[in-house]
Amino acid sequence: MLRTALLAPTGDDVLSEDPTVLALEAYAASLFDKPSALFVPTGTMGNLCAILSHCHYNKSSEMIVGKHSHINLYEGGGYANLAGVSAKSVEEDEDGKMNLGDLRDAFRRDDDDHYAKTVLVALENTHNMLGGIAVEKEYVDGIGRLAKEEWGGEVKVHVDGARIFNAAVSLGLGVGELCQGADSVTFCLSKGLGAPMGAVLVGDREFIRLARRARKRLGGGMRQAGVMAAMGMYALENHVGRLAEDHERAKRLAAGLRDGGFWLPRGGKVDTNVVFFGLPEGSRIKKEDLPPLLFEKCGVKIAGGYSSGGKLFRLVTHMDVDDEGVEKAIEGIVSLCL
Amino acid sequence: KNCRVVTSAAQNIINTQPKTFPIHRTGESIPSFPPYLALSRKTFENITMMPSSSHRQSLQVIILSARSSRRRRDFKQCFSRSNNRIALSNCQHHQLARKPITHHDVLSSRQITTSSSFPSTERTRTTTTSIEPLSSFSSSSKNNNNSKITDLRSDTLTSPTPSMLQTALRAPTGDDVLSEDPTVLSLEAYAASLFDKPSALFVPAGTMGNLCAILSHCHYNKSSEMIMGKHSHINLYEGGGYANLAGVSGKLVEEDEDGKMDVEDLRDAFRRDDDDHYAKTVLVALENTHNMLGGVAVEKGYVDGIGRLAKDEWGGEVKIHIDGARIFNAAISLGVSVGELCEGADSVTFCLSKGLGAPMGAVLVGDQEFIRLARRARKKLGGGMRQAGVMAAMGMYALENHVQRLAEDHERAKRLASGLHDMGFWLPRGGKVDTNVVFFGLPEDSKIKKEELPHLLFEKYGVKIAGGYSSGGKLFRLVTHMDVDDEGVEKAIEGIASLCVN
Numbered sequence: 033m034l035r036t037a038l039l040a041p042t043g044d045d046v047l048s049e050d051p052t053v054l055a056l057e058a059y060a061a062s063l064f065d066k067p068s069a070l071f072v073p074t075g076t077m078g079n080l081c082a083i084l085s086h087c088h089y090n091k092s093s094e095m096i097v098g099k100h101s102h103i104n105l106y107e108g109g110g111y112a113n114l115a116g117v118s119a120k121s122v123e124e125d126e127d128g129k130m131n132l133g134d135l136r137d138a139f140r141r142d143d144d145d146h147y148a149k150t151v152l153v154a155l156e157n158t159h160n161m162l163g164g165i166a167v168e169k170e171y172v173d174g175i176g177r178l179a180k181e182e183w184g185g186e187v188k189v190h191v192d193g194a195r196i197f198n199a200a201v202s203l204g205l206g207v208g209e210l211c212q213g214a215d216s217v218t219f220c221l222s223k224g225l226g227a228p229m230g231a232v233l234v235g236d237r238e239f240i241r242l243a244r245r246a247r248k249r250l251g252g253g254m255r256q257a258g259v260m261a262a263m264g265m266y267a268l269e270n271h272v273g274r275l276a277e278d279h280e281r282a283k284r285l286a287a288g289l290r291d292g293g294f295w296l297p298r299g300g301k302v303d304t305n306v307v308f309f310g311l312p313e314g315s316r317i318k319k320e321d322l323p324p325l326l327f328e329k330c331g332v333k334i335a336g337g338y339s340s341g342g343k344l345f346r347l348v349t350h351m352d353v354d355d356e357g358v359e360k361a362i363e364g365i366v367s368l369c370l
Numbered sequence: 371k372n373c374r375v376v377t378s379a380a381q382n383i384i385n386t387q388p389k390t391f392p393i394h395r396t397g398e399s400i401p402s403f404p405p406y407l408a409l410s411r412k413t414f415e416n417i418t419m420m421p422s423s424s425h426r427q428s429l430q431v432i433i434l435s436a437r438s439s440r441r442r443r444d445f446k447q448c449f450s451r452s453n454n455r456i457a458l459s460n461c462q463h464h465q466l467a468r469k470p471i472t473h474h475d476v477l478s479s480r481q482i483t484t485s486s487s488f489p490s491t492e493r494t495r496t497t498t499t500s501i502e503p504l505s506s507f508s509s510s511s512k513n514n515n516n517s518k519i520t521d522l523r524s525d526t527l528t529s530p531t532p533s534m535l536q537t538a539l540r541a542p543t544g545d546d547v548l549s550e551d552p553t554v555l556s557l558e559a560y561a562a563s564l565f566d567k568p569s570a571l572f573v574p575a576g577t578m579g580n581l582c583a584i585l586s587h588c589h590y591n592k593s594s595e596m597i598m599g600k601h602s603h604i605n606l607y608e609g610g611g612y613a614n615l616a617g618v619s620g621k622l623v624e625e626d627e628d629g630k631m632d633v634e635d636l637r638d639a640f641r642r643d644d645d646d647h648y649a650k651t652v653l654v655a656l657e658n659t660h661n662m663l664g665g666v667a668v669e670k671g672y673v674d675g676i677g678r679l680a681k682d683e684w685g686g687e688v689k690i691h692i693d694g695a696r697i698f699n700a701a702i703s704l705g706v707s708v709g710e711l712c713e714g715a716d717s718v719t720f721c722l723s724k725g726l727g728a729p730m731g732a733v734l735v736g737d738q739e740f741i742r743l744a745r746r747a748r749k750k751l752g753g754g755m756r757q758a759g760v761m762a763a764m765g766m767y768a769l770e771n772h773v774q775r776l777a778e779d780h781e782r783a784k785r786l787a788s789g790l791h792d793m794g795f796w797l798p799r800g801g802k803v804d805t806n807v808v809f810f811g812l813p814e815d816s817k818i819k820k821e822e823l824p825h826l827l828f829e830k831y832g833v834k835i836a837g838g839y840s841s842g843g844k845l846f847r848l849v850t851h852m853d854v855d856d857e858g859v860e861k862a863i864e865g866i867a868s869l870c871v872n
Binding site: 072073075078080110113114248249256260 | 524526527529574580608610615730746749754756757
């Protein structure tokens with residue numbers, strides 16, 4: 033992957049003169065069956081560009097977003113404090129879906145001065161905080177229909193697809209099919225796909241034109257970005273199929289922990305490469321002690337503090353985690369806690 | 371299989387004598403650079419003189435056989451005349467390269483199988499050596515003067531050199547959002563030390579560096595206001611982010627032709643928090659070099675004066691930020707270090723992607739608490755990159771190797787300016803040029819209109835320039851940088867003069 037960075041022809045991407053970036057954007061657009069795409073330094077910027085481009089700063093735009101979504105929880109409130117958009121957060125069920133009735137309740141039209149106006153619904157796929165859940169195509173399509181048909185086609189649907197390829201591999205679909213009902217999608221190159229950095233936003237031409245402008249003023253207008261885009265391209269071409277291995281290892285982790293009596297959401301059902309777990313009632317150690325002990329004794333690093341009360345740990349498998357690592361993790365966690 | 375063959379003669383030989391080309395036989399051992407078969411010195415010359423296009427930075431020559439000292443001398447002459455950066459892949463000859471690289475970084479421990487016999491030059495001399503440039507190299511220019519393009523539109527166009535790209539291969543990385551990328555951390559530490567500031571932050575672009583500074587110096591809910599130059603980059607070219615993203619109002623003060631805002635005007639623009647009509651001044655933004663006024667190097671005395679104004683007169687509650695996208699150009703021009711030059715400021719943004727030549731990136735320096743807030747701002751703006759060390763390594767290389775050479779760019783800019791000035795073009799500041807930027811306007815009796823100059827200049831001379839600057843869009847801007855050489859400067863002067871002047 034690093035060698036492709038050496039070979040990449042580059043130019044000034046702010047002037048749209050970097051052929052490698054243009055090639056990556058064209059490829060991404062074709063994968064998602066959308067007209068256009070934009071390479072950005074991070075998924076957060078992809079989401080923020082989407083919000084800035086779908087919403088109208090001066091028209092009291094409002095977005096509907098999941099209560100446990102990344103945009104709501106982990107993007108610094110940028111949708112509000114940078115883009116000036118208010119948000120209605122709707123609780124998701126344990127499969128990462130927001131209830132249609134709740135969405136209808138949250139929706140506001142522009143015929144009452146009390147209200148901001150709903151112009152955007154943001155979905156997340158895979159849904160990170162609820163367990164790396166692969167959200168099905170039918171649901172995404174359903175939200176798309178809601179926006180287009182019931183809500184007069186004036187509400188856009190954006191998918192925060194940081195790990196959309198994990199969802200696609202898990203569901204056995206192409207990302208284009210999976211995101212057909214959405215107007216725009218952000219996906220990350222820097223996560224499971226393994227590139228050092230970068231994400232891509234895909235959508236309509238006019239939308240991407242506005243997103244490009246948003247990217248510049250957010251400070252994402254990079255120059256010879258082809259050096260990075262080349263690695264992103266390599267990741268897209270070579271690292272998608274192998275995500276299934278990560279899912280396999282995550283499932284083994286989940287099964288191993290569940291059999292050991294740990295609490296897992298969704299009865300232990302794991303779709304992709306993310307596993308949440310909580311310590312059993314009779315755990316020998318406190319939750320705060322697990323990460324340092326696990327690292328000292330087993331060389332396994334994990335992160336905790338998730339969910340209410342900070343009770344849950346999150347495990348994420350990826351290409352730099354092998355079978356031996358999975359065994360050590362299960363063994364270590366079990367032997368320390370039980 | 372990875373070779374690009376540039377002459378019909380070479381193609382002919384490959385077809386008829388495949389055994390003489392070890393590249394084809396050894397298959398995957400060759401790094402997949404686009405190597406070119408140089409079958410004769412003339413072909414080699416043509417290859418190395420090809421347009422400095424986007425492939426240039428990876429131009430690498432595999433010397434299949436150059437055991438004789440005469441042949442080595444021949445190749446050496448080609449290198450020195452070439453406009454491309456040549457990296458040799460045969461370690462015996464690395465001393466011939468102008469920018470030698472440790473090729474084993476590229477090849478790991480593989481050896482290149484060298485052919486013991488070059489196709490004899492006698493055979494190849496009789497064949498045609500007309501170049502059919504590959505489509506990825508050919509410019510749209512049909513110019514006959516030469517095949518090289520001189521791009522004076524901006525120093526953002528500098529391409530990473532092979533040596534610089536090598537550092538990206540070797541850089542240890544980690545997740546920079548977790549502060550676990552050692553290469554980013556060392557770049558930040560190095561930058562902070564250069565500027566004699568406590569802390570630093572690597573960002574994807576200078577615009578983000580400035581925006582993080584504004585977000586961190588100013589208080590969103592406290593009606594913060596900033597004072598900046600009317601012709602500053604923050605005011606003109608950053609999409610109004612200081613207002614529409616950071617929610618800060620701006621008071622614009624006109625700069626003089628040396629890029630300085632008058633201290634009286636600053637006092638007039640300043641607002642304290644004792645009247646509900648007013649927002650509150652919390653930040654003054656300076657720019658050094660000042661781009662739009664001509665790449666002007668603003669003196670240390672002035673910066674220090676503004677710092678004293680803020681600290682002493684304004685009660686120390688107003689911060690000074692320098693948009694130092696080209697601060698190193700200013701420092702070189704003034705003969706001071708960046709630390710000295712920016713002593714009076716609280717924070718500075720500088721770009722790695724411009725004259726310093728890195729592919730992307732900038733750094734913000736300042737106090738510890740300020741940088742902590744800036745880091746948070748960077749994350750929410752979408753600048754929290756992961757294994758950013760791949761880029762930071764190249765930025766570090768740029769900082770360590772490309773600062774002193776900026777003086778060459780200034781030299782070339784001055785020659786451009788005096789060349790144009792002598793031919794009757796209008797230049798600001800009476801033609802005085804401090805750094806690598808030159809603005810000029812057409813003379814009254816120009817043969818052509820200003821709209822026609824850029825494309826005619828490119829078609830006939832292979833020189834790219836940008837216009838539309840200043841009021842009425844009358845001025846052109848020329849920016850010299852490491853990918854512009856003396857020949858390019860001559861062509862530019864010659865081209866512009868001959869197209870416009872009778």
